[in-house]
Amino acid sequence: EIVLTQSPGTLSLSPGERATLSCRASQSVSSSYLAWYQQKPGQAPRLLIYGASSRATGIPDRFSGSGSGTDFTLTISRLEPEDFAVYYCQQYGSSPPATFGGGTKVEIK
Amino acid sequence: QVQLVESGGGVVQPGGSLRLSCAASGFTFSHYGMHWVRQAPGKGLEWVAFIRYDGSNEYYADSVKGRFTISRDNSKNTLYLQMNSLRAEDTAVYYCAKDQMATTTTFFDYWGQGTLVTVSS
Numbered sequence: 001e002i003v004l005t006q007s008p009g010t011l012s013l014s015p016g017e018r019a020t021l022s023c024r025a026s027q028s029v030s031s032s033y034l035a036w037y038q039q040k041p042g043q044a045p046r047l048l049i050y051g052a053s054s055r056a057t058g059i060p061d062r063f064s065g066s067g068s069g070t071d072f073t074l075t076i077s078r079l080e081p082e083d084f085a086v087y088y089c090q091q092y093g094s095s096p097p098a099t100f101g102g103g104t105k106v107e108i109k
Numbered sequence: 110q111v112q113l114v115e116s117g118g119g120v121v122q123p124g125g126s127l128r129l130s131c132a133a134s135g136f137t138f139s140h141y142g143m144h145w146v147r148q149a150p151g152k153g154l155e156w157v158a159f160i161r162y163d164g165s166n167e168y169y170a171d172s173v174k175g176r177f178t179i180s181r182d183n184s185k186n187t188l189y190l191q192m193n194s195l196r197a198e199d200t201a202v203y204y205c206a207k208d209q210m211a212t213t214t215t216f217f218d219y220w221g222q223g224t225l226v227t228v229s230s
Contacts, residue, residue: 039154043222044223047216050209056218090216096170096171097214098156
């Protein structure tokens with residue numbers, strides 16, 4: 001089973017700053033089958049990125065994904081007030097079919 | 110627009126059973142694989158089960174295998190999760206989620222708002 005480790009656990013930043021979130025896999029993720037989700041309190045997760053770097057429909061271009069193999073990054077170029085949330089990475093294409101990282105909370109400094 | 114609406118959550122005693130439903134609209138339900146994903150209070154996301162577009166195959170997390178059954182009725186655009194032998198550690202918000210593919214697990218492009226299951230005596 002591929003284990004995903006997200007870091008840091010919490011990121012304290014101010015609006016307008018750049019956020020860099022890491023997701024490290026215990027084994028290589030095939031074909032960059034990695035997705036990122038945003039979750040706000042009391043809400044369902046929302047798909048941001050799939051295939052490591054493709055933005056989902058309607059996602060602003062301040063969100064970008066990169067990486068391959070075992071190291072992946074979600075970057076938010078300039079934090080907006082609505083971006084403060086928890087972010088999860090997820091791998092697909094292996095067994096079990098889907099696993100999530102533990103999450104990174106982006107909080108207002 | 111795509112809508113997924115879960116129902117059926119509630120409080121159940123350990124060892125009990127519950128059936129969750131997820132009503133889908135805004136897309137051709139019979140063309141896509143569907144999932145259940147859960148989130149224990151204050152915790153992260155855990156994938157639970159997947160069913161192919163036509164119901165021909167199902168896959169389960171080890172934590173629920175043999176106790177939970179995922180199914181679908183394409184004539185009613187509805188996904189189900191039958192949960193038996195419930196344990197305290199099954200307490201969570203259960204989300205149904207749409208896959209962007211029909212036969213394999215990829216990522217979850219749409220999610221419902223979730224239904225809370227509490228297993229407690």
